[in-house]
Amino acid sequence: MKATGFQSVASTFREIKSRAESQWRGLRDGGKSVIMVGAATCGRAAGALEVLQAIKRELKKQKLDCPVVEVGCMGHCYAEPIVTISKPGYPPICYRHVNPVIAERLVREFILGDDPCLEFVLAALEENDLVPSFSDFPRAKFEKKVILKNCGHIDPEQIEHYIANGGYSALAKALQMQPEEIIDEVKRSGLRGRGGAGFPTGQKWEICRNALGKPKYVICNGDEGDPGAFMDRAILESDPHSVLEGMLIAGYAIGARYGYIYVRAEYPLAVRRARIALRQARKLNLLGRNILGSDFSFDIKLFQGSGAFVCGEETALIASLEGEPGIPCYRPPYPATNGLYGKPTVINNVKTLVSISHIVQNGAEWFASVGTERSKGTAVFALAGKVINTGLAEVPMGTTLRQVIFDVGSGIPGGKRFKAVQIGGPSGGCLPESALDLPIDFDSLTDAGAMMGSGGMIVLDEDDCMVEISRYFLEFTQRESCGKCTFCRLGTKQMLEVLAEITKGKGKIEDLDMLSQLAEDIKAGSLCGLGKTAPNPVLSTLRYFRDEYEAHIKEGRCPALMCQELIAYYIVPEKCERSCDACVGTCTVEAISSHPKKRYKIIDQEKCVKCGTCVTSCPPQYNAIVKLSPPGQVPASK
Amino acid sequence: MKTVSLTIDGEKVTARQGEKVLWAALDNGIYIPNLCALRDASEIPAACRLCFVEVEGKEQPVTACTETVEPGMVVNTRGPSALRLARTAFELLMSSHPVDCAHCPANGSCELQKIAHHLGTKLKTRRFRKLLRELPVDSSSPVFIYDPNKCVLCGRCIWICRERLGIGVLGFAHRGFERVVTTFADEPIAESGCRDCGECVVVCPTGALTFKEQ
Numbered sequence: 001m002k003a004t005g006f007q008s009v010a011s012t013f014r015e016i017k018s019r020a021e022s023q024w025r026g027l028r029d030g031g032k033s034v035i036m037v038g039a040a041t042c043g044r045a046a047g048a049l050e051v052l053q054a055i056k057r058e059l060k061k062q063k064l065d066c067p068v069v070e071v072g073c074m075g076h077c078y079a080e081p082i083v084t085i086s087k088p089g090y091p092p093i094c095y096r097h098v099n100p101v102i103a104e105r106l107v108r109e110f111i112l113g114d115d116p117c118l119e120f121v122l123a124a125l126e127e128n129d130l131v132p133s134f135s136d137f138p139r140a141k142f143e144k145k146v147i148l149k150n151c152g153h154i155d156p157e158q159i160e161h162y163i164a165n166g167g168y169s170a171l172a173k174a175l176q177m178q179p180e181e182i183i184d185e186v187k188r189s190g191l192r193g194r195g196g197a198g199f200p201t202g203q204k205w206e207i208c209r210n211a212l213g214k215p216k217y218v219i220c221n222g223d224e225g226d227p228g229a230f231m232d233r234a235i236l237e238s239d240p241h242s243v244l245e246g247m248l249i250a251g252y253a254i255g256a257r258y259g260y261i262y263v264r265a266e267y268p269l270a271v272r273r274a275r276i277a278l279r280q281a282r283k284l285n286l287l288g289r290n291i292l293g294s295d296f297s298f299d300i301k302l303f304q305g306s307g308a309f310v311c312g313e314e315t316a317l318i319a320s321l322e323g324e325p326g327i328p329c330y331r332p333p334y335p336a337t338n339g340l341y342g343k344p345t346v347i348n349n350v351k352t353l354v355s356i357s358h359i360v361q362n363g364a365e366w367f368a369s370v371g372t373e374r375s376k377g378t379a380v381f382a383l384a385g386k387v388i389n390t391g392l393a394e395v396p397m398g399t400t401l402r403q404v405i406f407d408v409g410s411g412i413p414g415g416k417r418f419k420a421v422q423i424g425g426p427s428g429g430c431l432p433e434s435a436l437d438l439p440i441d442f443d444s445l446t447d448a449g450a451m452m453g454s455g456g457m458i459v460l461d462e463d464d465c466m467v468e469i470s471r472y473f474l475e476f477t478q479r480e481s482c483g484k485c486t487f488c489r490l491g492t493k494q495m496l497e498v499l500a501e502i503t504k505g506k507g508k509i510e511d512l513d514m515l516s517q518l519a520e521d522i523k524a525g526s527l528c529g530l531g532k533t534a535p536n537p538v539l540s541t542l543r544y545f546r547d548e549y550e551a552h553i554k555e556g557r558c559p560a561l562m563c564q565e566l567i568a569y570y571i572v573p574e575k576c577e578r579s580c581d582a583c584v585g586t587c588t589v590e591a592i593s594s595h596p597k598k599r600y601k602i603i604d605q606e607k608c609v610k611c612g613t614c615v616t617s618c619p620p621q622y623n624a625i626v627k628l629s630p631p632g633q634v635p636a637s638k
Numbered sequence: 639m640k641t642v643s644l645t646i647d648g649e650k651v652t653a654r655q656g657e658k659v660l661w662a663a664l665d666n667g668i669y670i671p672n673l674c675a676l677r678d679a680s681e682i683p684a685a686c687r688l689c690f691v692e693v694e695g696k697e698q699p700v701t702a703c704t705e706t707v708e709p710g711m712v713v714n715t716r717g718p719s720a721l722r723l724a725r726t727a728f729e730l731l732m733s734s735h736p737v738d739c740a741h742c743p744a745n746g747s748c749e750l751q752k753i754a755h756h757l758g759t760k761l762k763t764r765r766f767r768k769l770l771r772e773l774p775v776d777s778s779s780p781v782f783i784y785d786p787n788k789c790v791l792c793g794r795c796i797w798i799c800r801e802r803l804g805i806g807v808l809g810f811a812h813r814g815f816e817r818v819v820t821t822f823a824d825e826p827i828a829e830s831g832c833r834d835c836g837e838c839v840v841v842c843p844t845g846a847l848t849f850k851e852q
Contacts (some may be wrong), residue, residue, distance in 0.1 A: 308813070325810070327810075329681060329682075329683075329684075330682050330683075330684040330704050478814055478815065479813075479814060480813070480814070481813065481814040481815075482813055482814070482817070483791070483810075483812070483813050483814045483815065483816065483817030484683070484685045484791075484817070485684070485685045485686075485687055486685070486686055486687045486688075486727045486730050486731055487687055487726075487727060487730065489791070489814060489815060489817060490730040490731065490733060490734055490769070490815070491726075491730055492814075493769060493814075493815045494730065494733065494766050494767060494769070497767050497769065498767070514765060514766075517726075518726065518766075521722065521723055521726040521727075524698060524699070524719075524723060525687050525690070525723045525726065525727060526687070527684055527685065527687070
């Protein structure tokens with residue numbers, strides 16, 4: 001490209017940017033209160049749309065004219081619906097657990113009146129003297145937002161918001177560089193694929209750039225299928241343009257003409273917002289022919305996957321894109337040389353692509369300064385399970401599990417004890433307390449028997465049975481196995497059968513050796529990544545929680561009191577209030593009756609279906625119903 | 639034609655450049671268990687996971703059907719870790735295969751029997767649970783009987799019917815343990831456009847597809 005071309009890119013983008021900035025300034029400094037409602041899927045599930053309506057209704061009623069903006073997810077999913085109000089003279093304040101009634105009050109008392117309703121405050125976005133800000137949270141010390149920088153702070157359906165906040169600047173910069181320079185920058189940054197396996201991104205791009213064959217393709221892998229992982233969805237819903245920008249830079253670097261976003265159809269909001277983003281980008285000539293006046297042309301199509309977990313595997317994903325069944329095939333050749341329609345193809349995860357624009361913008365050294373020796377940058381985790389602050393957390397690589405779970409996630413609710421953390425979804429493993437001080441990176445997790453995976457982190461406490469957890473994950477992989485290769489199709493089925501027997505107390509001690517041998521063979525012998533990692537939940541629980549397996553087999557006891565067939569409900573006579581009939585009334589199978597003389601309640605173990613309703617019905621001041629394991633522990637009634 | 643010389647089980651053999659180890663071995667009279675491999679197929683299925691061999695310099699056993707021959711390569715088809723994987727894969731296959739050889743038309747010509755003999759494994763696995771599928775047998779064709787319960791999902795019949803003959807009556811359906819070779823919409827074979835050529839029966843390594851007695 002000639003120097004004049006570079007100049008035209010710079011000046012074209014400068015124009016676009018100044019228009020976007022003035023629009024953004026008009027919103028922020030228009031002298032009006034700005035209301036932002038977190039309306040990503042997590043917010044919507046908690047009732048954000050009702051809150052949005054209530055706010056609009058109340059504004060109309062009070063004859064107020066304030067902009068109401070739908071934003072994405074800030075990562076504080078535990079506090080959804082979140083409403084952020086920026087009123088002139090006040091810091092921008094986030095309110096938590098807002099419902100329509102609180103929303104109306106916020107309009108009346110804060111926007112119309114001058115009472116910031118401190119009782120509903122989550123935190124302020126900026127430091128101030130009035131309310132604590134997010135930076136005062138203990139988690140702020142550990143978090144570092146790069147990939148999630150814009151999430152929850154801009155309207156994902158307005159490209160101007162993204163541009164005004166620095167968006168597409170990296171693209172403009174990249175278009176003024178040589179493709180090789182960009183690849184070199186990405187290589188030096190040490191970025192590794194965020195989809196789980198951690199392959200060096202720059203290397204993948206270089207292979208693809210040097211591969212023969214045209215056209216080349218860029219695919220964004222948004223087929224997030226792990227139970228408990230939701231960060232790719234959150235990014236596509238909250239900041240779709242950041243994904244497009246990453247794809248554009250990737251396309252320019254490898255010399256591609258077309259890109260595909262592969263996103264699952266179960267993410268309708270992500271699909272909608274990505275489509276809007278594509279339309280807006282085309283309008284500003286950030287997609288299409290001669291982007292920003294350069295000679296680089298690139299366009300992106302969105303493809304909806306039908307929700308097969310195995311389609312996250314790159315060869316299966318390509319097959320699915322081509323209209324074939326989503327079944328993996330043997331590698332090599334890798335997609336970087338023989339990918340979509342047999343052409344060189346780069347497939348990157350959503351988070352990898354979002355990282356790209358930050359690397360181009362801030363330089364490889366900046367990116368490489370964050371993280372550990374062999375894993376650079378930040379890691380995004382979806383915190384779920386028995387943790388107080390469920391939601392998204394972005395921390396530098398090398399942060400310990402303890403910091404993520406206890407400092408960022410605020411620990412375990414209900415004063416329960418931490419037992420394990422399941423990382424990496426069905427391909428990952430369960431790590432015990434002794435692994436909590438492990439610095440998180442690709443290699444340390446693999447060594448410990450888990451896997452970075454896509455970044456799902458499910459926290460388990462003392463009430464979770466590890467045998468049941470590994471059975472659950474195996475049931476998932478078994479159901480999601482494509483069935484092509486013997487190990488995955490039949491091996492996972494065998495393991496599942498054995499685990500199911502163990503949770504029912506029918507296991508044999510020899511089964512444990514069989515399980516671990518079979519698991520090792522499946523790991524070594526399977527065709528694709530799904531099979532190779534499917535035994536991880538079993539192997540890691542066998543490694544760290546063998547005592548629980550043995551308790552199930554030898555004593556018929558479930559230490560966590562979770563496996564239904566190995567527990568019994570029992571009403572402690574000394575604790576039972578006797579004149580209260582709460583449990584009798586709620587029992588769905590009429591298994592509870594009163595002792596003929598002493599009036600305390602007795603559960604007929606023959607009739608009991610172990611639904612647990614009686615435990616919730618027993619008033620907390622008595623708390624008379626307990627679970628016992630093995631069921632034989634229930635004393636005979638006198 | 640360029641050739642490559644390599645060592646398989648201590649024997650010096652030559653093979654066409656670019657050939658896969660499996661064919662190099664078979665052509666030289668060295669048997670490696672295999673079910674899904676097809677010499678002429680454009681795509682390697684690598685699905686049955688039986689042809690594991692050890693290659694000097696590689697940490698893990700590799701599947702012979704996907705491994706390209708290299709000059710000076712040293713292959714061991716009877717290495718302990720390769721045999722362990724092959725045996726596990728075979729036992730897994732047998733765990734969902736009804737073993738009733740005495741009443742099976744394929745008795746004697748069944749490749750499963752051959753593989754069991756080669757690997758020194760029993761046909762009835764003691765290590766794993768028996769997981770049968772109990773699918774209905776299709777005897778609608780005038781020429782052959784299709785018993786999906788005996789199918790090992792190697793895909794040879796699908797390949798011959800679709801790629802070689804261009805008919806395409808058979809295909810894979812469903813996922814995971816439910817995966818099965820069947821016709822479009824599960825129609826009886828006789829109603830699915832089958833031309834009764836019987837080529838699928840010829841390539842079937844087991845008793846899943848057998849000719850009707852004349």
